Amino acid sequence: MHILILGAAGMVGRKLAERLAKDGRLGKSEISKLTLQDVVAPAKPAGASMPVDLVTADVSSQPAVEKLVALRPDVIFHLAAIVSGEAEADFDKGYRINLDGTRYLIDAIRHIGGGYRPRLVFTSSIAVFGAPFPEKIGDEFFTTPLTSYGTQKAIGELLISDYSRKGLLDGVSIRLPTICVRPGTPNKAASGFFSNIIREPLSGKEAVLPVSEDVMHWHASPRSAVGFLIHAGTMDLNTIGPRRALSMPGLAATVGEQIAALERVAGKNVVARIKRQPDQTIMGIVAGWPRNFSTERALKLGFTTAEKTFDDIIRIHIDDELGGNFVN
Amino acid sequence: MHILILGAAGMVGRKLAERLAKDGRLGKSEISKLTLQDVVAPAKPAGASMPVDLVTADVSSQPAVEKLVALRPDVIFHLAAIVSGEAEADFDKGYRINLDGTRYLIDAIRHIGGGYRPRLVFTSSIAVFGAPFPEKIGDEFFTTPLTSYGTQKAIGELLISDYSRKGLLDGVSIRLPTICVRPGTPNKAASGFFSNIIREPLSGKEAVLPVSEDVMHWHASPRSAVGFLIHAGTMDLNTIGPRRALSMPGLAATVGEQIAALERVAGKNVVARIKRQPDQTIMGIVAGWPRNFSTERALKLGFTTAEKTFDDIIRIHIDDELGGNFVN
Numbered sequence: 001m002h003i004l005i006l007g008a009a010g011m012v013g014r015k016l017a018e019r020l021a022k023d024g025r026l027g028k029s030e031i032s033k034l035t036l037q038d039v040v041a042p043a044k045p046a047g048a049s050m051p052v053d054l055v056t057a058d059v060s061s062q063p064a065v066e067k068l069v070a071l072r073p074d075v076i077f078h079l080a081a082i083v084s085g086e087a088e089a090d091f092d093k094g095y096r097i098n099l100d101g102t103r104y105l106i107d108a109i110r111h112i113g114g115g116y117r118p119r120l121v122f123t124s125s126i127a128v129f130g131a132p133f134p135e136k137i138g139d140e141f142f143t144t145p146l147t148s149y150g151t152q153k154a155i156g157e158l159l160i161s162d163y164s165r166k167g168l169l170d171g172v173s174i175r176l177p178t179i180c181v182r183p184g185t186p187n188k189a190a191s192g193f194f195s196n197i198i199r200e201p202l203s204g205k206e207a208v209l210p211v212s213e214d215v216m217h218w219h220a221s222p223r224s225a226v227g228f229l230i231h232a233g234t235m236d237l238n239t240i241g242p243r244r245a246l247s248m249p250g251l252a253a254t255v256g257e258q259i260a261a262l263e264r265v266a267g268k269n270v271v272a273r274i275k276r277q278p279d280q281t282i283m284g285i286v287a288g289w290p291r292n293f294s295t296e297r298a299l300k301l302g303f304t305t306a307e308k309t310f311d312d313i314i315r316i317h318i319d320d321e322l323g324g325n326f327v328n
Numbered sequence: 329m330h331i332l333i334l335g336a337a338g339m340v341g342r343k344l345a346e347r348l349a350k351d352g353r354l355g356k357s358e359i360s361k362l363t364l365q366d367v368v369a370p371a372k373p374a375g376a377s378m379p380v381d382l383v384t385a386d387v388s389s390q391p392a393v394e395k396l397v398a399l400r401p402d403v404i405f406h407l408a409a410i411v412s413g414e415a416e417a418d419f420d421k422g423y424r425i426n427l428d429g430t431r432y433l434i435d436a437i438r439h440i441g442g443g444y445r446p447r448l449v450f451t452s453s454i455a456v457f458g459a460p461f462p463e464k465i466g467d468e469f470f471t472t473p474l475t476s477y478g479t480q481k482a483i484g485e486l487l488i489s490d491y492s493r494k495g496l497l498d499g500v501s502i503r504l505p506t507i508c509v510r511p512g513t514p515n516k517a518a519s520g521f522f523s524n525i526i527r528e529p530l531s532g533k534e535a536v537l538p539v540s541e542d543v544m545h546w547h548a549s550p551r552s553a554v555g556f557l558i559h560a561g562t563m564d565l566n567t568i569g570p571r572r573a574l575s576m577p578g579l580a581a582t583v584g585e586q587i588a589a590l591e592r593v594a595g596k597n598v599v600a601r602i603k604r605q606p607d608q609t610i611m612g613i614v615a616g617w618p619r620n621f622s623t624e625r626a627l628k629l630g631f632t633t634a635e636k637t638f639d640d641i642i643r644i645h646i647d648d649e650l651g652g653n654f655v656n
Contacts, residue, residue: 151490
């Protein structure tokens with residue numbers, strides 16, 4: 001089985017590549033080759049026993065996408081995207097990468113023909129939803145994005161469902177919760193604080209909390225995100241029907257609950273590194289974001305999270321990113 | 329006020345042009361010019377007192393669309409589309425006209441710049457919805473199209489909402505019910521029978537009913553459709569917020585109720601011209617279609633139908649298309 005990951009240098013793409021390299025298989029199939037694409041050179045995952053091709057290319061280049069699809073990968077994970085803030089700031093770039101890029105991909109698949117019908121896993125986002133919301137967003141709630149990024153993801157879902165319905169590919173779109181704890185350094189994303197207030201204190205550094213403790217949000221660990229992708233790449237889609245966009249399970253937690261979990265897992269000293277600096281702009285942005293979901297359909301289809309509580313999310317970060325230790 | 333109608337040779341486009349030509353104004357504004365575009369030459373509406381430009385052009389030609397938008401119309405009615413059956417049969421053509429054409433339009437508007445921000449009324453369709461449904465489809469039900477046409481309309485809605493949110497245009501998407509009674513001759517559209525069983529018997533001709541009498545569907549008269557467009561072109565959108573796709577009000581009626589109304593309005597002789605010829609293919613297609621809606625938001629925003637009962641729909645057809653007479 002040949003697997004292509006588009007956007008393999010991103011945080012989730014990198015973790016997915018590492019997991020596939022380590023497992024050597026996807027579901028019941030041995031992986032014969034891994035092709036990793038990104039606009040910057042992706043890293044070769046450690047310990048890969050199969051051949052790994054690293055491709056630096058831009059998904060907004062139609063010939064580049066066609067060249068990758070011409071390799072006829074059996075499974076394609078499409079994670080390549082301009083993130084929310086950048087798509088909002090650079091309107092053209094967002095549509096070029098997030099919409100045109102996705103169309104290049106699905107049209108390249110279609111034009112191969114001859115029965116070629118790969119599994120396509122598209123990472124969508126809870127950004128397809130915009131306030132006001134019901135208490136929990138159910139599986140039949142409408143998509144009302146409040147960003148161009150969310151719009152582009154919602155369009156991608158529609159396209160992949162239609163192309164799948166026509167038998168041109170075998171696609172599924174999974175709406176990832178906000179990934180927490182996001183490894184790395186603090187970035188300028190408005191959602192960054194959800195991870196910053198856990199990750200930075202655990203490394204002995206201060207973190208800024210710009211919103212009040214009653215802000216609720218929808219989280220999943222990086223380990224869960226990789227698990228969703230693997231399940232989406234292997235699950236039987238023959239019975240899923242035409243509704244191929246699924247909100248992934250997650251954990252609803254308020255910022256207060258996040259902090260309480262951090263205190264339980266890591267103690268008072270760590271929590272004391274969180275500095276409250278209310279920011280009206282960030283509060284305004286966050287007010288339009290989804291808080292809580294009811295993801296019955298995904299659960300029924302076998303998607304599961306790696307965590308039961310926010311304490312688990314913190315422990316997964318300590319285990320997977322910090323070698324089991326933190327700065328007390 | 330300069331008004332552009334894209335798709336002006338279609339049934340609804342033609343009726344809209346006739347109404348605007350007759351009124352001489354849209355809301356409070358006098359119409360200084362009417363530009364009518366279609367891929368076949370649109371007809372000049374009778375009795376127009378304002379200059380009318382007829383343009384034969386293809387919306388899937390980017391330069392042609394840019395040329396029309398360069399005229400800086402104040403209001404644009406975007407009705408140009410490949411219909412459902414054809415978009416399903418010719419995949420490329422459907423995406424080219426219904427998706428690329430819409431993008432050419434909104435990007436042409438955006439690139440004019442300098443504060444140009446026209447009202448854009450986009451005719452979407454209840455085809456953005458696909459079974460299974462709740463008893464009534466509410467304003468927050470998700471779009472799950474079962475055709476490429478419905479997919480392209482749902483994408484158009486998302487784009488127009490996003491471009492409006494960014495202040496690049498002032499758009500609204502209105503989801504028209506099935507238009508009944510559709511004038512003209514029977515066509516091959518799977519939905520044709522809803523109109524055929526009324527229109528043909530009233531003209532002394534037989535009509536084929538391919539489904540059972542308990543099939544329910546969502547109807548509006550051509551007069552109502554034109555009314556929706558005019559209201560969408562004049563309403564205050566400053567308070568509508570980012571949710572700019574609206575299901576239009578209509579009338580839910582079973583085929584049995586349609587026939588009973590026809591008998592009340594036109595008598596037994598007319599009804600006797602309906603011939604029952606069950607067609608499993610058409611029954612299968614129709615089973616996936618919306619039947620009934622709850623359109624509270626559109627009603628609150630001032631959209632109204634011209635009919636209260638299916639009897640009214642039949643009378644409107646007799647008045648507007650048959651000069652008040654029918655063949656008994």
